[in-house]
Amino acid sequence: AAGVIQSPRHLIKEKRETATLKCYPIPRHDTVYWYQQGPGQDPQFLISFYEKMQSDKGSIPDRFSAQQFSDYHSELNMSSLELGDSALYFCASSYLTHIQGWDTEAFFGQGTRLTVV
Amino acid sequence: AQTVTQSQPEMSVQEAETVTLSCTYDTSESDYYLFWYKQPPSRQMILVIRQEAYKQQNATENRFSVNFQKAAKSFSLKISDSQLGDAAMYFCAYRRGGATNKLIFGTGTLLAVQP
Numbered sequence: 515a516a517g518v519i520q521s522p523r524h525l526i527k528e529k530r531e532t533a534t535l536k537c538y539p540i541p542r543h544d545t546v547y548w549y550q551q552g553p554g555q556d557p558q559f560l561i562s563f564y565e566k567m568q569s570d571k572g573s574i575p576d577r578f579s580a581q582q583f584s585d586y587h588s589e590l591n592m593s594s595l596e597l598g599d600s601a602l603y604f605c606a607s608s609y610l611t612h613i614q615g616w617d618t619e620a621f622f623g624q625g626t627r628l629t630v631v
Numbered sequence: 632a633q634t635v636t637q638s639q640p641e642m643s644v645q646e647a648e649t650v651t652l653s654c655t656y657d658t659s660e661s662d663y664y665l666f667w668y669k670q671p672p673s674r675q676m677i678l679v680i681r682q683e684a685y686k687q688q689n690a691t692e693n694r695f696s697v698n699f700q701k702a703a704k705s706f707s708l709k710i711s712d713s714q715l716g717d718a719a720m721y722f723c724a725y726r727r728g729g730a731t732n733k734l735i736f737g738t739g740t741l742l743a744v745q746p
Binding site: 545547549551555556557558559562564569570572602604606608610619620621622624625627 | 664666673674675676677678681722731732733734735736737738739
């Protein structure tokens with residue numbers, strides 16, 4: 515079965531550089547979530563999109579921006595990178611069933627490991 | 632705000648034995664879902680089991696089962712017949728009802744399985 519695809523898997527950037535992370539959700543999934551997991555930490559929600567519109571926003575720095583495109587893939591843009599941005603970035607996807615009482619779970623990609631040096 | 636608490640940073644179990652991981656949560660919502668995710672050394676997030684709050688019956692998936700105590704806001708995971716491959720970080724997670732809502736994770740429990 516198709517899964518959530520994230521690219522790249524690993525990324526090394528220098529301080530103050532820019533990085534773009536990409537996420538391709540499972541086919542027919544209309545919702546994408548981004549999470550950041552620092553070393554030894556639990557995943558923290560950054561932002562989500564439903565049908566190409568931002569649906570929720572968490573602890574995402576102003577230096578970061580994201581969007582969901584017409585083909586439902588999403589990109590997380592990170593500028594002025596700091597050492598503290600080094601983390602594993604997960605993308606997850608789900609779909610809204612519109613069936614009351616039946617929610618689907620989110621499926622996670624394998625993550626992009628960002629190292630800022 | 633909703634919170635998820637895992638009070639056991641680390642646990643250890645002998646192979647073939649049973650272990651229970653604890654999780655408590657706080658919410659004022661009535662419609663919500665609870666999950667256990669497994670994160671092995673590969674760092675992949677793998678869904679182990681889910682529980683709908685409106686269901687009284689505890690969820691079961693093969694060797695994994697939960698003890699969902701809604702009034703106490705407790706959601707523990709029991710792993711039976713533990714296997715070496717069960718060694719991983721386990722995260723308890725909460726999501727408010729509505730499929731587009733975000734997951735809120737606990738701090739995780741690192742499970743070691745001794746041969």
